[in-house]
Amino acid sequence: MNMPDPGPRTQALVDLYGDLETCRRCPGMEGPPVHGHAVVSPIMMVGQAPGTREILQGIPFCWTAGKTLFRWFNSIGVDEETFRRRVLMSAVCRCFPGKNPKGGDRVPDAVEVDACTGWWRGELALTRPRLIIPVGRLAIVQFMSARRLDEVIGARWPYRSPDGLEADLIPLPHPSGASTWFKMEPGKTLLEQALALIDAHPAWSEIRAASADRPIDVQRRIAAP
Numbered sequence: 521m522n523m524p525d526p527g528p529r530t531q532a533l534v535d536l537y538g539d540l541e542t543c544r545r546c547p548g549m550e551g552p553p554v555h556g557h558a559v560v561s562p563i564m565m566v567g568q569a570p571g572t573r574e575i576l577q578g579i580p581f582c583w584t585a586g587k588t589l590f591r592w593f594n595s596i597g598v599d600e601e602t603f604r605r606r607v608l609m610s611a612v613c614r615c616f617p618g619k620n621p622k623g624g625d626r627v628p629d630a631v632e633v634d635a636c637t638g639w640w641r642g643e644l645a646l647t648r649p650r651l652i653i654p655v656g657r658l659a660i661v662q663f664m665s666a667r668r669l670d671e672v673i674g675a676r677w678p679y680r681s682p683d684g685l686e687a688d689l690i691p692l693p694h695p696s697g698a699s700t701w702f703k704m705e706p707g708k709t710l711l712e713q714a715l716a717l718i719d720a721h722p723a724w725s726e727i728r729a730a731s732a733d734r735p736i737d738v739q740r741r742i743a744a745p
């Protein structure tokens with residue numbers, strides 16, 4: 521059976537991911553780079569950087585942090601499979617930064633963040649989402665000036681890209697098991713407020729209503745060579 525034409529923007533995303541998979545620009549990062557489905561979606565989620573499991577499996581948020589993240593989304597009506605097929609899953613950095621000697625994963629430095637910016641900006645320019653969900657501090661500060669998490673989570677913010685895209689920003693904390701922010705007050709309540717705002721957003725209603733077995737503008741992730 522012939523596959524349906526994926527559409528020019530989806531094809532452009534597939535091409536972008538083909539280039540991304542060959543990127544080895546950062547000597548301190550461990551690849552191969554990770555990305556999600558090439559999906560032209562009204563929602564773009566932006567994570568921080570993959571961990572070792574994500575690099576091994578080539579799938580974003582496939583381990584413990586992902587379990588928490590998808591539990592949050594499930595609580596507002598979108599299961600993991602639907603989310604993966606319908607929402608563009610981006611990240612500030614696409615390779616694993618390595619371990620921090622003091623514990624946890626190393627935070628990518630400014631040079632690495634800058635080197636990887638073109639990939640998520642390319643996704644943003646191609647898909648022009650109406651809702652952007654930055655997850656964790658490193659992702660949040662790519663879109664708004666640095667502030668404390670409790671000053672930005674739990675609210676909706678306007679975003680305007682350098683090329684004139686206007687979208688809503690609803691930031692979330694990072695769902696890492698090492699984080700206590702969203703398990704204690706005020707983080708617990710602010711997370712609930714943020715999820716309620718996502719739930720009420722028209723772009724989320726589209727994703728929730730979409731049948732997971734009726735993907736229209738979706739291409740599966742390009743298989744690794």
Ligand code: SF4
Binds near residue numbers: 545
């Ligand atoms: S972190 Fe980004 S820019 Fe650096 S090698 Fe990986 S994909 Fe390339």
